[in-house]
Amino acid sequence: NRGDPAAGGGAGVAGQPAVALVVKTLNNPFFIEMQRGAEEAAKKAGVNLIVQAADREVDVERQMQIIENLIERKVDALCIAPSGSREIVPVIVKANRANIPVLIVDTRADEQALAAAGGKIATFIGSDNFDGGRLAGAFIVEKLGGKGNVAVLEGIAGHETGDARLRGFKEAVAKAPGIKVVASQPANWERDQGYNVFQNILQANPSIDALFACNDLMALGAAEAIAAAGKRGKILVVGFDAQPEARTAIQNGTMAATVAQFPARMGATAVENAARLLRGETIETFSPVSIELIK
Amino acid sequence: MSKPDQPATRDDASDRAPSPGASAGGVQPAVTRSGTAAGSRWPRLFAHSARQLGTFGGLIGLCLVLWILTPHFLTVSNLLNIAQQTSINAIIAVGLTFVIINGGIDLSVGSIVAFSGVVMASVLARAVPVPIAVLAGLGAGSLCGLINGVLISFGRLPPFIATLGMMSVARGGALLYSDGRPISGFGEGFRWLATGEVAWIPVPILLMIAVYAVAHFVLRRTPFGRYVFAIGGNEEAALLSGVPVRRYKTLVYGASGLLSGLAAVVLTARLNSAQPIAGISYELDAIAATVIGGTSLMGGQGSVVGTLIGALIMGVLRNGLNLLGVSSFVQQLVIGAVIILAVLMDMTFKRPKR
Amino acid sequence: MSKPDQPATRDDASDRAPSPGASAGGVQPAVTRSGTAAGSRWPRLFAHSARQLGTFGGLIGLCLVLWILTPHFLTVSNLLNIAQQTSINAIIAVGLTFVIINGGIDLSVGSIVAFSGVVMASVLARAVPVPIAVLAGLGAGSLCGLINGVLISFGRLPPFIATLGMMSVARGGALLYSDGRPISGFGEGFRWLATGEVAWIPVPILLMIAVYAVAHFVLRRTPFGRYVFAIGGNEEAALLSGVPVRRYKTLVYGASGLLSGLAAVVLTARLNSAQPIAGISYELDAIAATVIGGTSLMGGQGSVVGTLIGALIMGVLRNGLNLLGVSSFVQQLVIGAVIILAVLMDMTFKRPKR
């Protein structure tokens, strides 16, 4: 068959099974890490890997289109990091109809919705944003000795990834009555807004002891704002995603901690499982990827 | 004051027919007739589409390329798939075509999609009959649109400002109304609007076709459509000719809101969920489709036929890039380049001889 | 054809002064003089700003409200914050003001910020002297802008399309170039551009002021500026008056690119990191600032003074909402509402009598 898409697909040799990894967006180092892990695994496992993503992390309809198109392209297996846990279900069902196994990565597909629609997924590989939020919360509570003023930088309002992380965090800090969340403002996942918004928050609440940012980009932006305000080291900054930059920031003390979800490992595990499925082996329906706090 | 912006020149061009290029492949007659067509409607219609033939060429070219590059492109199921994926943007773009021909702009469509989506979903959740819920959604959309219209025609706000404001007001409204959480899980009856088929054709495609048929008729054959052109071409002249400018301006934005509402219906049924963050940056896609389709942002000229072609170009492009498994960075680059090339081709075809 | 779009009417208004409101606080004379001003330049300048006085009133009003609502607003450090936070948008908006007065639009500014940012950062990473790296960044920005310009003035593309294309091309370019990863960690020398102060005033603010001073001068006192207005007001007339329309159009987009590059410098120094995904939807903020500032999207009229006020309104608003700790949902609602109200107030003040 002339110029089969494997060309352009980048990885691999024609004739090998094609595995697609559809992430939320590639404009985010987290998923670039995931892609890297997946590509390495793909080489080992000998599959053609196609990585696709929407431009915007929140654009689940676009992600749906991409998956539909990959179904048309008749890939052999689909690994999906859903931009919306419920919204992804209809297209999972489409994949089922086309007998393409679906592996969910990073963000769960909603169980009830899946059940209601009679959709099936081969496995879920990942960890829970909610737990991550709780980890971060617990860490701050511990570090502050149970009392202090905390600020939060939210992601795009109404985006469930951030929502879950936030709920987890709030639950954890709720346990410590001494902890006050004095400000919780959106910075839309973005670094520059993280800077501006936290700079403004500092104006209103000079006595902030800790900051939880729903992703590292916002945390890194805020860290710069803290430095600019001459408060370096005085405010505990906790991020999420454990991006390389955040790790270095922790080493040189501008950040205190970040929640690591090991995207590379998720990507790798997903591809390996896909390969095994295609080889007819059975795989367990949940492969947890540890979620831990990098301090 | 005259505004010889490109679209304008472009248009002259296709009028001052006998410029060789104007024939995007032997359509010369069509073009020439555009000038002199007798009143009867066919040459008229033909003439109008003539202006889109360049763009249409672009679409065909694109399809040919993809057909050569991948066996998966030219299959019935994939073409239906593309049409379905295009339908949402295409429906919104119709509204924008009206607005832009009218000399305005509407940035709020994406947020209106989100707002009417959650409104409709919340009604559905109360197990109200589907048609009523749908009406609620369409109503919410129209309402936002009419508010835009009133701000613009009675409040004299620049359309850009009014709809930019509505863009974030409607978004905020959607978030507040839904408390920031998606509302999902609807009955088959409602889902049918996205998943159903009539004579093997998916419902969204039928909706799209219906919308375009109606829109084309309204634009070309009714006073409303005539006034949309007149106001966009020369608001003062329209006013002095006794056209109730404000009323029609308001209605145009209302229509845009209504169509955003309709898009929300399809989107919600498709995802089986209404998200308060749905539709972000939809306005860009819709405007792009409209302008690629040859509608002038200066107002006064354009056609829905062109817009449909524009929307399809974008749909086909995205689909093709996915089929080819192009990396998403390269995709952005290619999409941009193709948009430019598509219109550039069109332009150079039609470049008037100074 | 005359195009009495709101901005136009709005502007007439301030000429046909004696409508009571036009005096946003005893500025009556200024406004009337805009009609009758004698040749000397001061009344002239005054006259021009007069058109912005409504908006300025809006800004003051906003500040008063915030001053009453929170003690943290009216402090030196906070005002400096606002100025700093505004500087990036303000610098980009200058470019857009030129483009829009010229009768065009530029959607690619945000992507250009990202692109020139990563280019500059990659040069810095090679431990090249700072000035050279900065020049590289500015160069990259200007290049993108000039490409826009050429596509528009020689390729005859609608500005919307050309820059929409560039928007995604430059974004793709930035992502490819940086492999999607941010480039961070620069020397103090470079960081100084964001963190440094001269006479207690942060460098970004000084840069902003400098840019506005130059831009205002260019727009009001050089042939270039005059041509920008003329082309935007009536391209055909400008052409027939011997204005080298294409050259100047190209330059205008080049300038916009250059300023995006400058914004990238400030942004990168500020965040100590250059990101391929920086600047998303910056174009909306910049266009909003410009239009709130009274520049007409129809072209031919506007001022950078107004744009600065527009940018400040948005900066103050965002800052205030953070200070007040308004919930994220409500924030969107409020921002939209305020934008609408600000301009609406301005409008109703200036509503012309039939």
Added chain:
Amino acid sequence: MNAPSPVLSLRDIRKAFPGVIALDGVDLDLQAGEVHVLLGENGAGKSTLMKIISGAVARDSGDIVFEGVPVELTGPRHAQELGIGIIYQEFNLVPHLTAAENILLGREPKLFPGVIDQRRLVREAQQQLDDLGVALAATERVSRLSVAQQQMVEVAKALSLNARVLIMDEPTSALTTQEITELFDAIRRLKERGVAIVYISHRMEELFAIGDRVTVLRDGRHVGTRAIGETTMTALVRLMVGRDLTEHFPKREAAIGEEILRVEALRRNGVLHDVSLSLRRGEVVGLAGLMGSGRTELARAIFGADRIDGGQIFVHGKPCAIRSPRDAIALGFGFLTEDRKQQGLVLVLSVQENICLPSVSRLARAGCTQPARETEMTAQRIAELRIKTPGPHQRVMNLSGGNQQKVVLAKWLCTEADILIFDEPTRGIDVGSKVEIYQLINQLAARGAAILMISSELPEIIGLSDRILVMNGGRIAGEFTAAEATQEKLLAAALGKN
């Protein structure tokens, strides 16, 4: 005037614009079946008064009585419903719509409610145009029509209203003799139907051809109403400008020098066919022709505004390729366009910015514009041409039609051009100012400039030119010396009869 009660009467109308009192207590009575001529200098307030009647402008004070009942006009639509129709001085057509669609805009015939009967629309519009004897397809897009053709579309539009009161604000300013006769026939037909017509024009001869009564405005004040029969041209002019005019076409004895422009076999496919002509220093050459004869196209082609398909242009004997207006201007050309709104002016900019536009870069010092010098230059032209404006910074869109025309003229007087092409230079200019403009043209010639003057006013052409070229169908159809030229000869040549 104790005639039967007037259809429309205005009492003590006042209207002020910033810096200008446009109308200062004007009275006017309109009788059914009369052609009431409104006369006045540029900026006297004629158009404003008419816009008030048509509901386009709101008066500050005064009464409007229509058929005996006082009316509060709410807007153009209201006026239309009352049966008041108007042809505005500045065109108000929608460029991208066809002539037919413009003519019946807002009054489209319906197939059934909500659906336009396009066939009938075109038929009715075409009928209107044919009645006016305009050779023009109703399906032509207005953006493609020449000014004259657009003017005729405006006329057709107004006639199609079947109005009781019909206002014509300088309907003939862009027309040639042929269309004017057609128009006058139409007006006479309307008179018989008892329509009351207000007729504004600066072409004095027309008043006596068509007018019944004439009202004169000066500086927004009503200075007198006369029956045409009982007055004379000079009397009216005195009323109008407040003084006697020196002879209409001031003669000049400029020494005609060497040739500075020669055009050989200029071709532009479809419009111009092997046009050759030459201009010499100090010479005024008139270019006559009917509407659509290609005069404007010729001017545009020479000036580099349109691409040419063949031919050579020599300036000062040297062949030169003129690719753009910029090239032309660099070679010392100046081109006053016939269509001030579309091509002549940047309406949103000030008088000064418009007048100085071609000269900005020349005046600039060290890359900076020289506002002081520009204002000085502008002030000089404002005085010289008696441009009625509150100041050099008034936006051109707020000037009266004639004053706008003067601004376009001033624009080119400020350049140092010595080859000037004037396309309908006196369009919409009042008698007083015309004489001054004629004198200016003579001065320019005396200073050694060469002038090519396109005009549809034959008296003007004959009175001013040393030599007259007549165009027909894109060709030079005849050449006459000032001495031998008569209106009849020119017309014959223009119609292609020799």
